[in-house]
Amino acid sequence: MTFLLHDYWRSTASYRVRIGLNLKGLSYEQVPHDLRLGEQATPEYAALNPQRLVPTLVADDTAFTQSPAILEWLDERWPEPPLLPGDPDGRAIVRAMAAIICCDIHPINNLRVLKQLREEFKASEEQVSAWIARWIAGGFTALERLIARHGGRFAYGDSPTLADCALVPQLFSAERFAVDLAPYPRIVATGATAQALPAFARAHPDLQPGADPVLPTLIR
Missing domain, CATH: 1.20.1050.10 (Glutathione S-transferase Yfyf (Class Pi); Chain A, domain 2)
Known part of the structure; x- marks a missing residue:
């Protein structure tokens, strides 16, 4: 599976996902969007993320949005090391x-x-x-x-x-x-x-x- 992370370097939501990917040992490429310049507002990006926010994680042909949902998806697909306790x-x-x-x-x-x-x-x-x-x-x-x-x-x-x-x-x-x-x-x-x-x-x-x-x- 290939990962493409649409993010912004100073976005704390993007930062969370980068940490999660790193903890899981998953390699990913990044597509930066400078939010100060409105680079996330293009029609092309809106097709991936209707909110036009970062991050968006594209895994093969599926785009995932909202950092908590992305992190829990990563944890379900790659359980080790776990991001949530066992109980x-x-x-x-x-x-x-x-x-x-x-x-x-x-x-x-x-x-x-x-x-x-x-x-x-x-x-x-x-x-x-x-x-x-x-x-x-x-x-x-x-x-x-x-x-x-x-x-x-x-x-x-x-x-x-x-x-x-x-x-x-x-x-x-x-x-x-x-x-x-x-x-x-x-x-x-x-x-x-x-x-x-x-x-x-x-x-x-x-x-x-x-x-x-x-x-x-x-x-x-």
């Missing part, structure tokens, strides 16, 4: 930890929302940064407690899971926007442990095609 309780907890990021933090801090804040509501950069920090802090406060309850070396137990695939990219975003991480020592420690693994390190945005930020004055 129902553990799976529910890991899915909840990932959902704090994928459902509650990321959607209201992504490029589309920030662009709307800036253009329609005339928010200043200080106000945008405060918006981002508010929602990251709310999610991280809950996640810190869950890691304290269920974590080991990683967010859940001693092996990387779906929760770590979501957490590491969100940490990248938090650091990018200078969010104070001092209140979240377990999150920071867990992220550091994960990022030391080659599968996470190779997925880092700075190492992806198109990563050179040649248009720093455009919307982030």
Whole structure:
């Protein structure tokens, strides 16, 4: 099976999928789409992903969208190493930890929302940064407690899971926007442990095609 990943180097949703593919030891080619330039809005890409969002993973002739669904599909098709625990309780907890990021933090801090804040509501950069920090802090406060309850070396137990695939990219975003991480020592420690693994390190945005930020004055 051949894999083609349509992504954007700074997309945290794409970052999650790169981590998952790397953890599974699957090779893939990348097609970068610069979201700042609207490269994801072409009719050709819309034929693959009707939302015109990244990532899209094309496996042979099938296009998969939405990073949580892609990660769970990968886990079902290539069960080793597992991204979800073997027991129902553990799976529910890991899915909840990932959902704090994928459902509650990321959607209201992504490029589309920030662009709307800036253009329609005339928010200043200080106000945008405060918006981002508010929602990251709310999610991280809950996640810190869950890691304290269920974590080991990683967010859940001693092996990387779906929760770590979501957490590491969100940490990248938090650091990018200078969010104070001092209140979240377990999150920071867990992220550091994960990022030391080659599968996470190779997925880092700075190492992806198109990563050179040649248009720093455009919307982030």
